[in-house]
Amino acid sequence: MLDKIKKNGSMLIAIMFVFFVKMYTEIEYTFNKYVLPYLPKHIEQTIFVFSENGDIICKSYNFDEMNENRKKNKSIDFAIHKEYDKENEKYNAFIVDNLRNYSNSEFKKCKKHFMSVELSAHDKKYEIHMDRNNNYYLENNEVLFYEFVQYILYNEYGSYLNLDEKYTITIVDNDCNIVTMDRTQYIKFFDNKYEIITRKKYIKENSDKISSEIKNEDNCLDEDEENIECINCNVLLEQYRDGDVKNDFRCNNCYWEDEQGNNSEYIIKPDYRNVNKEKEISSEIENAIKIEEEIEIEKKNKLETIHEMELEEAEEYLELENKELEHQIESYYSDKKINEKKQEIFKCDNCGNIYSNFISKKIILIRDSYHENEETCLCEECYNLNSDTFKNRKWIIKE
Numbered sequence: 001m002l003d004k005i006k007k008n009g010s011m012l013i014a015i016m017f018v019f020f021v022k023m024y025t026e027i028e029y030t031f032n033k034y035v036l037p038y039l040p041k042h043i044e045q046t047i048f049v050f051s052e053n054g055d056i057i058c059k060s061y062n063f064d065e066m067n068e069n070r071k072k073n074k075s076i077d078f079a080i081h082k083e084y085d086k087e088n089e090k091y092n093a094f095i096v097d098n099l100r101n102y103s104n105s106e107f108k109k110c111k112k113h114f115m116s117v118e119l120s121a122h123d124k125k126y127e128i129h130m131d132r133n134n135n136y137y138l139e140n141n142e143v144l145f146y147e148f149v150q151y152i153l154y155n156e157y158g159s160y161l162n163l164d165e166k167y168t169i170t171i172v173d174n175d176c177n178i179v180t181m182d183r184t185q186y187i188k189f190f191d192n193k194y195e196i197i198t199r200k201k202y203i204k205e206n207s208d209k210i211s212s213e214i215k216n217e218d219n220c221l222d223e224d225e226e227n228i229e230c231i232n233c234n235v236l237l238e239q240y241r242d243g244d245v246k247n248d249f250r251c252n253n254c255y256w257e258d259e260q261g262n263n264s265e266y267i268i269k270p271d272y273r274n275v276n277k278e279k280e281i282s283s284e285i286e287n288a289i290k291i292e293e294e295i296e297i298e299k300k301n302k303l304e305t306i307h308e309m310e311l312e313e314a315e316e317y318l319e320l321e322n323k324e325l326e327h328q329i330e331s332y333y334s335d336k337k338i339n340e341k342k343q344e345i346f347k348c349d350n351c352g353n354i355y356s357n358f359i360s361k362k363i364i365l366i367r368d369s370y371h372e373n374e375e376t377c378l379c380e381e382c383y384n385l386n387s388d389t390f391k392n393r394k395w396i397i398k399e
Contacts, residue, residue: 047082047091051147052393054154054161063104070099074349074376075393077147082134083107093134095142100243108139113194114173119149121167126157128169137189144169145186145199163394230254233273239375241268241346252347268354272345295325350382364398365390 048060050073057073060066066079079099082091092107117128128144130136136143149169150161161167171179171187173194181187181196188195228237230251237245242252253271256264302321344357355362361380375398383390 043084045084047080048096049080049082050076051078051080051151052076054147054150056151056155066099075374075395077151080134085135088135090132091134092138093136093141094138095136095148097142098244101249108191109135110137110139110141110189110191112137112174113189114171115176116172117144118170119153119167120170121153121161121165122159124159126153126159128152139189139191141189142197143187143189144181146183148186149183232258235273241272268345268347291329298325346377348379348382349376350378350386353379355379365395366398367394367396 044061048066050058058069060069079096081094081096085092096102119126119128153159153161169181185196185198228245232250232254235251239245253267256266346362347354363378363383366375
């Protein structure tokens, strides 16, 4: 009798369990099909994605938060500014290389240029979607460069693209043209067309060639950009101090005065704009006085040597000597900027302190980034403390 009750009780429990499982399944199916699609979803309108080595290292949801993260993360490869498009229920994604001077401009959609984009790497093929979850078809948007491909491959397929790996991108555009690209090229979108651009700076397989090429290109850039002035104060722009050297650009102090006012903590003091002018004026005066004194001494010495010469010969001789001295003065002023060694003031990007090159050695680190070499300036103490970290992140010392 007891065994029969136990048996019937077990069957009842089993029947109840099956019943509740079926009920739960029916409720879940009904909810997902008829209720969930109509519930409001929380979607962030604005997102800034920071990418380094293909990985997402942080996200920001407004411009103020983006600026804070930009100061904390200075070694990113690029950022993606996303704005949610309610009509198409996807994000418009714009690639940003320089966040410091990035303005919140409105996105302008362009023509959908490609029918398909296929990446060949690791002996496999991966499809790159340019407008599925994120729409990259925006005017002036630059895509499919090495770091972008690394980001897509890692976040969508969980595969990592090493620094020295080669790959091929095959594109079929709307005119049925088949285009092939490698790691040295990228795409720029315009309204009714696209361009394939060869990168000026890209990673070489041989590390010695990397250093040599970076050095040569930096020398060329310095020669082209050394006379570019700040659009506000006309001070010559400097890469380590102002972040970049290009036309229509502001120096560090002018930028932060416009953004945060005269009391901004990022303004370099003493103000190099005034110091440079005072030094130049005082240096010009001292040099002029020294040159005049030297001219007078040389004239007296020459007069003593030609005292016994005839008057006409002496006048002709002095005239020639005066012309030669005038030529020396002109040569001195034309070459003084090259021969003159000046004190340099720089700000360490790691600790944020201001140093003179007489107090601490200035170390420039450089690595290949999106369009051009990315640079950061460190004091000698910060570099010695964090040298291993910078080497692991592909930074090298600029020679």
